[in-house]
Amino acid sequence: xxxxxxxxxxxxxxxxxxxxxxxxxxxxxxxxxxxxxxxxxxxxxxxxxxxxxxxxxxxxxxxxxxxxxxxxxxxxxxxxxxxxxxxxxxxxxxxxxxxxxxxxxxxxxxxxxxxxxxxxxxxxxxxxxxxxxxxxxxxxxxxxxxxxxxxxxxxxxxxxxxxxxxxxxxxxxxxxxxxxxxxxxxxxxxxxxxxxxxxxxxxxxxxxxxxxxxxxxxxxxxxxxxxxxxxxxxxxxxxxxxxxxxxxxxxxxxxxxxxxxxxxxxxxxxxxxxxxxxxxxxxxxxxxxxxxxxxxxxxxxxxxxxxxxxxxxxxxxxxxxxxxxxxxxxxxxxxxxxxxxxxxxxxxxxxxxxxxxxxxxxxxxxxxxxxxxxxxxxxxxxxxxxxxxxxxxxxxxxxxxxxxxxxxxxxxxxxxxxxxxxxxxxxxxxxxxxxxxxxxxxxxxxxxxxxxxxxxxxxxxxxxxxxxxxxxxxxxxxxxxxxxxxxxxxxxxxxxxxxxxxxxxxxxxxxxxxxxxxxxxxxxxxxxxxxxxxxxxxxxxxxx
Amino acid sequence: xxxxxxxxxxxxxxxxxxxxxxxxxxxxxxxxxxxxxxxxxxxxxxxxxxxxxxxxxxxxxxxxxxxxxxxxxxxxxxxxxxxxxxxxxxxxxxxxxxxxxxxxxxxxxxxxxxxxxxxxxxxxxxxxxxxxxxxxxxxxxxxxxxxxxxxxxxxxxxxxxxxxxxxxxxxxxxxxxxxxxxxxxxxxxxxxxxxxxxxxxxxxxxxxxxxxxxxxxxxxxxxxxxxxxxxxxxxxxxxxxxxxxxxxxxxxxxxxxxxxxxxxxxxxxxxxxxxxxxxx
Numbered sequence: 162x163x164x165x166x167x168x169x170x171x172x173x174x175x176x177x178x179x180x181x182x183x184x185x186x187x188x189x190x191x192x193x194x195x196x197x198x199x200x201x202x203x204x205x206x207x208x209x210x211x212x213x214x215x216x217x218x219x220x221x222x223x224x225x226x227x228x229x230x231x232x233x234x235x236x237x238x239x240x241x242x243x244x245x246x247x248x249x250x251x252x253x254x255x256x257x258x259x260x261x262x263x264x265x266x267x268x269x270x271x272x273x274x275x276x277x278x279x280x281x282x283x284x285x286x287x288x289x290x291x292x293x294x295x296x297x298x299x300x301x302x303x304x305x306x307x308x309x310x311x312x313x314x315x316x317x318x319x320x321x322x323x324x325x326x327x328x329x330x331x332x333x334x335x336x337x338x339x340x341x342x343x344x345x346x347x348x349x350x351x352x353x354x355x356x357x358x359x360x361x362x363x364x365x366x367x368x369x370x371x372x373x374x375x376x377x378x379x380x381x382x383x384x385x386x387x388x389x390x391x392x393x394x395x396x397x398x399x400x401x402x403x404x405x406x407x408x409x410x411x412x413x414x415x416x417x418x419x420x421x422x423x424x425x426x427x428x429x430x431x432x433x434x435x436x437x438x439x440x441x442x443x444x445x446x447x448x449x450x451x452x453x454x455x456x457x458x459x460x461x462x463x464x465x466x467x468x469x470x471x472x473x474x475x476x477x478x479x480x481x482x483x484x485x486x487x488x489x490x491x492x493x494x495x496x497x498x499x500x501x502x503x504x505x506x507x508x509x510x511x512x513x514x515x516x517x518x519x520x521x522x523x524x525x526x527x528x529x530x531x532x533x534x535x536x537x538x539x540x541x542x543x544x545x546x547x548x549x550x551x552x553x554x555x556x557x558x559x560x561x562x563x564x565x566x567x568x569x570x571x572x573x574x575x576x577x578x579x580x581x582x583x584x585x586x587x588x589x590x591x592x593x594x595x596x597x598x599x600x601x602x603x604x605x606x607x608x609x610x611x612x613x614x615x616x617x618x619x620x621x622x623x624x625x626x627x628x629x630x631x632x633x634x635x636x637x638x639x640x641x642x643x644x645x646x647x648x649x650x651x652x653x654x655x656x657x658x659x660x661x662x663x664x665x666x667x668x669x670x671x672x673x674x675x676x677x678x679x680x681x682x683x684x685x686x687x688x689x690x691x692x693x694x695x696x697x698x699x700x701x702x703x704x705x
Numbered sequence: 706x707x708x709x710x711x712x713x714x715x716x717x718x719x720x721x722x723x724x725x726x727x728x729x730x731x732x733x734x735x736x737x738x739x740x741x742x743x744x745x746x747x748x749x750x751x752x753x754x755x756x757x758x759x760x761x762x763x764x765x766x767x768x769x770x771x772x773x774x775x776x777x778x779x780x781x782x783x784x785x786x787x788x789x790x791x792x793x794x795x796x797x798x799x800x801x802x803x804x805x806x807x808x809x810x811x812x813x814x815x816x817x818x819x820x821x822x823x824x825x826x827x828x829x830x831x832x833x834x835x836x837x838x839x840x841x842x843x844x845x846x847x848x849x850x851x852x853x854x855x856x857x858x859x860x861x862x863x864x865x866x867x868x869x870x871x872x873x874x875x876x877x878x879x880x881x882x883x884x885x886x887x888x889x890x891x892x893x894x895x896x897x898x899x900x901x902x903x904x905x906x907x908x909x910x911x912x913x914x915x916x917x918x919x920x921x922x923x924x925x926x927x928x929x930x931x932x933x934x935x936x937x938x939x940x941x942x943x944x945x946x947x948x949x950x951x952x953x954x955x956x957x958x959x960x961x962x963x964x965x966x967x968x969x970x971x972x973x974x975x976x977x978x979x980x981x982x983x984x985x
Binding site: 500503504507508509575576579580582583584657658660687689691705 | 880883886887888889890891898903904905906907908909910911912913
């Protein structure tokens with residue numbers, strides 16, 4: 162293939178579109194690269210959703226120049242960013258767009274400069290950049306691009322090739338830089354995601370369409386293999402999108418099971434019930450026409466009902482807006498679980514954005530909530546370490562004044578909310594909320610999604626694992642015992658209040674038993690057991 | 706001839722202090738079913754809370770009839786020709802209204818001035834006590850009015866509540882509605898702002914709520930008067946008063962209890978600190 166001296170905006174757009182499809186193939190594998198064997202904020206999914214938003218926005222660029230395409234991409238990445246890796250990815254696109262400002266096309270050297278800028282913007286966006294992550298991969302890839310462009314060739318494809326090779330090496334090295342990765346025997350998920358995006362871009366630039374279509378991305382192996390790799394997928398709940406499609410098929414020899422399997426490829430939330438003569442179908446599809454034309458030949462269609470879920474969601478948001486009382490400072494909290502959402506609402510949270518550990522909201526989701534509330538000043542409680550960075554992006558997208566109180570657990574969020582003073586101004590409130598958040602300890606107990614060895618503990622899949630302020634400290638067969646085990650590490654004699662939020666796979670009797678035991682052991686404790694209804698986590702306990 | 710000081714029983718001034726400083730307290734009424742009791746006269750706080758425990762329906766309250774106010778004024782007018790009436794916040798009770806109306810119905814000629822304290826419970830009480838102390842020293846009514854008006858913005862109060870049910874049922878919840886319906890056991894800290902009940906804070910335990918009251922008092926750089934009042938937890942209040950005394954050894958701390966009429970609106974286990982003083 163002839164050398165490609167430069168690429169234009171359309172190339173850039175198509176290149177990242179191809180990279181997104183490439184990433185999609187391995188997003189589930191990337192999700193499985195969690196350090197902690199917990200149902201986690203899925204890095205692969207988060208990066209994929211961020212890339213989708215990036216590519217969608219790039220199609221709205223005003224012209225085909227590199228400059229406008231890169232600007233549109235940066236905007237798409239920013240509003241679509243989910244999770245920490247998504248936010249860092251959006252910083253990378255912001256850096257690219259800054260470096261490519263005013264350019265119609267780019268040479269290999271210019272691309273290397275843009276990657277360097279992307280790297281520095283990504284580092285600058287974090288108050289505490291950690292090596293052995295996507296940041297290291299970006300930096301080393303950019304360094305390789307610079308070196309290649311300066312000494313070997315200014316050809317775009319060869320620069321990208323050097324970049325991809327360096328990224329791959331860098332990913333493999335992440336466990337040597339970050340001890341938690343080494344211990345868990347995995348490479349950094351965000352780094353792997355970035356490498357995959359670069360690799361997909363390279364395939365596109367080389368014209369390797371067959372590769373893109375038929376092959377799967379290469380998962381970089383860590384120097385220490387996984388003790389027992391068992392990729393665990395956790396369903397990512399999405400805000401509904403597309404069309405909620407319902408209909409009945411009447412015919413002969415219908416096969417509901419086969420139909421269900423076929424429809425699952427065409428949408429989500431598929432429900433197919435019935436027999437060989439009548440089948441009722443429910444599906445959330447982006448293209449209901451595709452679904453209808455598929456089922457049409459199977460029989461006659463009845464009771465067809467197609468509703469636009471985006472519209473429904475917007476209506477819901479509008480309705481919420483009308484119902485919202487005007488308060489001077491509104492509080493937007495990210496919470497999952499009906500019980501927990503009720504706790505936050507009852508304590509004065511103005512708007513709940515559904516989300517948490519397995520479901521990181523995008524910057525746009527938070528932005529919508531901020532726009533909806535009737536106040537000009539908004540405090541955001543992310544309540545998860547993987548959402549804090551997303552929340553901090555919101556300020557750049559709204560005229561309202563935003564304070565993020567960086568709560569990383571539900572107990573921190575509750576403590577912060579309780580500290581909210583109706584009389585004080587936003588700055589004072591942010592200060593006292595930060596102080597209150599620091600005064601609480603958080604215990605979280607969930608089930609291991611795979612076997613691993615971590616923090617000196619041997620963990621088998623499905624065992625209960627307990628965290629104290631984010632550190633894995635206990636493992637056992639029973640969640641109740643693990644809660645006790647974690648709490649034993651806290652000086653309970655100095656504690657005043659313990660609040661136990663039990664999840665949707667824990668019974669109230671089990672939770673009450675845990676509470677009663679604590680009550681018996683420590684007379685000064687005020688123990689409260691509350692139904693949290695959170696998924697995946699048997700217990701979330703606040704210790705104050 | 707000293708100026709006579711009058712207030713209503715919503716100021717929670719104990720009868721001993723009232724006697725010593727020559728303060729006339731016009732009682733409101735508590736109604737348990739058929740029975741009508743004059744606040745602090747026919748019913749002590751302890752008796753009230755005992756009845757509350759046994760009563761099926763929540764008690765209601767009413768201000769004294771106009772005649773009672775007129776009689777009280779006329780009786781004082783026999784001894785003095787100047788009376789200063791310091792009322793409960795008119796945004797909280799109708800007592801102020803009756804106190805103003807009663808002036809016109811008086812039989813004896815006498816100068817009566819009615820001031821809306823914009824406070825209730827011991828925040829109101831401390832303003833009245835300060836006026837009574839000055840009156841006892843022979844300060845004239847104009848100066849007393851100026852003093853009282855100057856003291857109104859210098860008073861403040863915080864109260865820890867066990868439950869907001871009584872405030873809500875009695876229709877006095879106001880802005881503290883924001884604290885209703887909590888799914889967690891919290892101790893709301895309420896106060897009064899611009900004459901109305903105001904939600905200040907929530908604490909996750911009783912101990913922290915008491916700390917909150919303590920830090921509220923210590924946020925004052927200068928204190929003229931201070932009061933610690935309780936409903937059903939005298940030991941807790943004594944301990945708090947002792948803690949505050951060691952912080953403010955020169956300040957006299959009034960230890961009082963909420964009156965039965967206040968009790969009907971705040972319920973059991975209420976604990977409050979009132980201060981008349983200056984901040985930073």
